[in-house]
Amino acid sequence: QQALLLVLSIFWIFCNYLDDVECLIRPLRPICHRRSTALRCVNAIVATNRQAGFEYEFEEKYEAGIKLCGTEVKSCRKGQVQLNDGHVQINDGECWLSGVHIAEYSGCGNKFQHLPKRNRKLLLSRKEILKLEQRILQRNLEIIPIRMYFSERQLVKVELGVGKKKSLNDKR
Secondary structure, three states: OHHHHHHHHHHHHHHHHHOOOHHHHOOOOOOOEEEOOEEEOOOOEEEEOHHHHHHEEEEEEEEEEEOOOHHHHHHHHHOOEEOOOOEEEEEOOEEEEEOOEEOOOOOOOHHHOOOOOOOEEEEOOHHHHHHHHHHHHHHOOEEEEEEEEEOOOOOEEEEEEEEEEOOHHHOO
8 A cells, every 4th residue: 555655645746846737648559640632541531512401301321432544543632633524424333423623643644644523433242233323313312522531551442322413492
């Protein structure tokens, strides 16, 4: 007991001496790492589509992977993505994201650049694609990208919303 009291009194004196107890509690490594201007965060949001929540009423949300080339991923890390005009089309059992603008990467020449507004393939399971296709045909729903972010494994993911467009007097 005396040894415990001695340790506690030394700890109390040490904490008062530092004037900053938080330095003892702070984690060793930060959650978000920044190398130059690139995002290296867990679940870091690259872009959001605020207009989609205003114009659409979503019934369901899905998470999909996206097939990108190297310079597109680098532009995503810099946050140079716009989802405002984006929408999803289903052709021949495949989901395609179109209308999304990913800016050209400034760190390489024209030879390796990508097209900013090209169609990009979404990675969903066969069952999810069939379910989405049936919903779109039966109920006249639309699929809109809500946000783009990096997963825990540093993969680019897109959150998709399935819903109807709001009427003019119901936009609140």
